[in-house]
Amino acid sequence: MPRVVTLTTDFGAGSGYVAELKGRLLHAKAAFTLVDIAHDVPPQDVRAAAWLVGQACPAFPRGSLHIVVVDPGVGTDRRLVWARIGEQEFLGPDNGVFSRLLAGAPARDARVLPIAAHASATFHGRDVLAPAAVALLDGLAPESLGPPAGSLATLGWPMPVETAAGVAGEVIHVDAFGNLITNLPAALWPRLAAAGSLRVGDHAITTLARTYGDARPDTLVALVGSQGFIEIAVVRGNAATRLAAGQGTQVLIPA
Numbered sequence: 001m002p003r004v005v006t007l008t009t010d011f012g013a014g015s016g017y018v019a020e021l022k023g024r025l026l027h028a029k030a031a032f033t034l035v036d037i038a039h040d041v042p043p044q045d046v047r048a049a050a051w052l053v054g055q056a057c058p059a060f061p062r063g064s065l066h067i068v069v070v071d072p073g074v075g076t077d078r079r080l081v082w083a084r085i086g087e088q089e090f091l092g093p094d095n096g097v098f099s100r101l102l103a104g105a106p107a108r109d110a111r112v113l114p115i116a117a118h119a120s121a122t123f124h125g126r127d128v129l130a131p132a133a134v135a136l137l138d139g140l141a142p143e144s145l146g147p148p149a150g151s152l153a154t155l156g157w158p159m160p161v162e163t164a165a166g167v168a169g170e171v172i173h174v175d176a177f178g179n180l181i182t183n184l185p186a187a188l189w190p191r192l193a194a195a196g197s198l199r200v201g202d203h204a205i206t207t208l209a210r211t212y213g214d215a216r217p218d219t220l221v222a223l224v225g226s227q228g229f230i231e232i233a234v235v236r237g238n239a240a241t242r243l244a245a246g247q248g249t250q251v252l253i254p255a
Contacts, residue, residue: 002031003137004064008053009125010041011069017123021069024130028137035060044072046096047155047247051173054100055227057088067133068092069125080128081149082142083110089142091129096155103157110149111142158183166255167191171200172229174246178238182251184230192230192253198222199252200232203243212236 005025011017018039025034037056041049049070057066071078071093079094086105090098091113098107119127132145160169160183167188173181180200184192192198198205209221217236220243225231232239232251240246 001061002033004033004035004060005133005137006035006037006057006060006064006066007039007069008037008041008049008056008066009039009069010043010045010049011039013039015039017126020123020126021067021130024126025133028134030137030139032137037066041070044070046070046072048173049097050099050101050155053090053097054104057090057101058086058104060088062087063089065089065091065133065136067125067129068097069129070097071095071124074124075121079149080113080115080124081110081152082113082132082136082145083149083152084108084142089136091132093124094149094153096153098152099155099157102152102154107149107152109142110152111145111147112149113146160184160188164255165252166195167253169251169253171245171247171249171251174240178234178240178242179225180232180239180243180245180249180251181225181227182230182232184251184253186224186228186230188230188253189224192222195254197254198230198232199254200243201245201249205232 081094083090085101085107113132158170160167169182169184171180172183205220205222207215207219207221209215209223212235215221215235219235222232234242
């Protein structure tokens, strides 16, 4: 079975940058299957990329190679790395983009990639990451890519906090449907059920559901999403727009 290679970038759908990246990958002699995870990550949003990579990449077969290019520090002294996390491999900037993956499994090995003198200072995805991927596809041992990287950069992920008012958390991701995914884990659902409501900013969500279709259209609901966190949704609507909420909006399970 050909090896799977995935791409996650903030280049934008239909971007010429995506085409250049793919063109460089096609120099590999080995056959491989190329999958686009997304190219519409919000520009320079490393946290959003970390969430997406942590959500999507574990679903791929063992040995898949994931290239992530969300790199606002391109050309600076931030490192480019190869890493083996779990049973899969990753290439990308060492800027925290692998944070959510690393929260579940530490890197088994990681290497710092050298920056060739001819590499563009503004397009390391094309000139450094893609050639490294081609070398790996064609049989280069990862240990030959560069020196050990040691610890990789991680972002601080907010954790729920017990307060006098209840369990306080926040929205950590807004998906394409406008659903507000919080940092409240599914384990807190019995606590939420006992409280009977979830506060999102100044709004109280009182309809608790198992799935989106359990309430009438246009109803605000709280439920446990597929990522294992409590989320807020509008049935057949957009919770982010309805509540004027986004990443960082405070949520509370009342005491």
